[in-house]
Amino acid sequence: MEHYSLKINGHVYETGAEPFESLLDVLREKLRLTGSKKGCDEGECGSCTVLLDGKPVLSCILMVSDVRDREVLTVEGLPQGGEPHPIQVEMTERGGIQCGYCTPGIIMSAYALLQENPRPSEDEIRFAIAGNICRCTGYSKIVEALQAAAGTPIR
């Protein structure tokens, strides 16, 4: 067992872990940050998406040893001053959420997109969330919510 100091959502968390444990398991089971979800545990569904140094990655197949000296952002880190992020608000109000299990992953992928490209087109939004599977919505309401969050026109 190794000791790790992990920088997550601007805080430093101390934890013991095997170097090859997934960041997702460490987040969920050891640090109790359960916002990132385990849908497949094989890097296929995107529910576990977190940002590593600003880029979206799959925390279920990311070894915790590769997170040393880097910054992790999870869905819990998005609200500012106690207020939900606009993506979180629009997803809530525009029907982008049904069962909610894919939602944190979608929100993290969308957040990463908007950091790089604040005014994405519908195609760019769809490309950015192509790694996030949702079984409830059929994606339309999600795309609309993300367009609203970005302030781009909804078709």
Added chain:
Amino acid sequence: MAQPENATSAAQSGPYDWIGSSVPKVDALDKALGITQYVGDMQMPGMLHARIRWSGVPHAIIRGIDTSEAVKVPGVRAVLTAGDIPGINRYGLAVQDQRVLADDKVRTAADPVALVAADTEQAAEEAITKIKLDLEPLRPILSIEDALDPTAPSIHESGNLFTRTTVRKGDLDQGVKESDVIVEETYRTHLMDHMAMETESSLAYMDPTGVLTIITSTQYPYRDRRQIAPALNLSMNKVRVVQAPIGGGFGRKDDITSEIHAGLLALKTQRPVRLVYTRRDSLIANTKRHPMLMKFRTGARSDGRLTFVDADIYGDTGAYLSLGAFVIKKAGIHACGPYDVPNIRVDTHTLYTNNLSSGAMRGFGVLQAAVAHESQMDQLAHRLGISPIDIRLINTLKPGLATGTGQVMDEGCGIEATVLRIKEYMESHDLRFTRS
């Protein structure tokens, strides 16, 4: 955060103002914030992790299960087999044909044969690989044709044909006589997984008053309780089922999934036990969408008017019925689709096989039937030289007309308007059907 403004004002001004307005789901913001607790997000002090050993073979007699190496894995607290079940080792939604843990026989590769609870998921995982099964293979029934073979071995006591249903209307011979064209085809649909984003999961614990509490991702807590209590030999008031937020169900979580297994382990270990299926477990076990074999004969007059439907629908419910007979019956009820058919003979056959079992899934049998009746419509249109849109418009159910089972349509019947919209859209966008 406060309720969104439109919701508050709607609630204040009158009870029906919700209708027609966009109302955010009450639990959506928690989900967006990542604070909603699904079962897999929960932990309790002293909690154990569970894993299931699946049979891995479709049909076999169980000669023995050796758990001696599994119990030696460090961290393992319990390894259970059928003999450890305190109550009746049977459950099921419609008929009780499922075992909590396989006893005499293995009826599908997804039969659970043993359970492990351990301090960590890895230890539980390691232990299930060390369980040795001594199985005597039986001839497996792996297709609808196999199940219909009279020489095939019986999967359950009462034979492989569970039930037959019929739909009759008008005079089939007359319909055949009036037909200018008859299309006869066989269609097959495949097994399909619901693939809910959250896998099956339960957290079970004994509460301080001795009530077995199971927090679970289920669609139906009361029906779960009715199946859990007898298997664990507990009276109904000693079992409490709490419905957790569900990460997608789509019919899949209508049945018992992880509830009895988690409950049994909690009862035996007197510790909280969390059983969260891996995606692989979820793909292997529990109900899927029924594969069907559909033999259809459909007739029409030269003007496109349907004359008859004559069909046999065979549904593969797998090793267990779940809601299979109802799903397959529904495929028969909908065999003519949204069309007015004067003469009907439709038989459905619900068959046991050693395949993965199927049950409720979005559409509940209607989708499979649609593959057949819509393909038949396209074939008829082609043979008669009518456009696929027009043949549908000629035959759609309209207010006043009745379905094959006698349900009379009212103004809520929107199929004609739907097809007309498609026709208008295609014409205005210069879209055509092509057939090569």
Added chain:
Amino acid sequence: MTQFRAHPILSPVLGLEGYYEPASTDEALDILRQGSGNYKPFAGGTDVMINLRRRTVTYKGLVNIKRLPGITSWSNKAGEGLHIGAATPFGDLESSPSVTQRYSALAESIRVIGSVQLRNMATIGGNLCNASPAADSAPALIVSKATITFTGNGEGTRSCLVEQFFRGPGRSILDSDGLLLSLDIPEPEPNSGDCFQRFTPRGALDIGIASAASRVTLDQSSGRVLEAVIALGAVAPTPVRAVKAEEALVGHEPTSDLMAQAAKIAKEECNPISDIRGSASYRQALVEVLVRRTLEQAVERAQK
């Protein structure tokens, strides 16, 4: 400070004896030799983590190579082309205009790999070392005449063309103590163009049923084909060239008819298997379409 850290017993459950993060190539090779064939070098870990979990492969040791100097970075030098560390994530290349503007086939192949998240983890060297017949980057790298530099294998550091790297499904020329260090992609020649396309039922998170990359160099004065290189994915035990199709193009004017004819030849000269993703004949039909379309695109780009 050395990053070499050995863990005597990591996890009896997973059968792992050691996890290493070597800081130099020599150290990495030492560790791999110590493991006598049972230690796995990895970078992105997107395959290794899944194998660990599924227990499909047993590793006694894991060797994380991402701390080797220069292995996660890349550069673009005028006149030399791209020099890419083997552990460079696809995401780093995907977003760079110097790749997308001049290396079309490579950029097109990167864009379809897995998903945004996966490309931020999965590395170009890992895609090659995994040696899947369907490796998305392989056909594009082959037509780009990319070379790889590797070490170990008992013989020191050497280079070869990507085309010569694969041996079969999951097998490359690297032994268990071999290490892929970098890739070099030469600058595209004048009057040349390339293109990559693959076919999958889904737009993302899918494995190609068949793929093709084409590269065409035209004679500036006559407009005829000076050189054609066509590589196919997922239709043989390794990514392969369609040599006869290439030959049919050389010396001729690249008309649509000729390209269609070359595509037919490519279809005939490949010999795919049938599996869960598609039948042999379906794959062959795809090859014809993909080769024709990639040739047309490549020629159009070469003529610009």
